[in-house]
Amino acid sequence: MEKTLIILKPDALQRGMAGRIITRFEEKGFQIVAMKAMQISKDLAEKHYGVHKSKGFYPRLLQYITSSPVVVMVLQANNAIAVARKMMGATFGSNAEPGTIRGDFGLSNSFNLIHGSDSPEAAQFEMGLYFKPDELLGYERGNEKWIYDFSGDKPE
16 A cells, blocks of 8 residues: 555645545545644745755745644555546646646646655655654555455455
């Protein structure tokens, strides 16, 4: 199973949408292995978004992500990164397809509700910024056999 970091950004919390977004992931079959509400500091934001430092939108991104509390989660599923990114939709709500989180709940080309890791390497780095290894929980769910077909070599 693959893990991914998801952040419900300030606009998601300010608009009271955290529960609806989390529900989408749970209904899809993702397992929550870590979750907390927090205020992202400027220092943490700079570490997380350092790859964008040279881009014109960087100062606004830091201001946005530190402006209000967020919910940070580690979700686990088969192909978690690709599936989560598909569920999130295009970066900006105005371009995102209906049925995606951003497509259903967003219009802004600045505020985009949610962050999800874009690669296994990014997921590892990002999870390490927000969670200690012992904060990632491993547990069996009673419904796992109804989410995946385990009859073969790997879950499908």
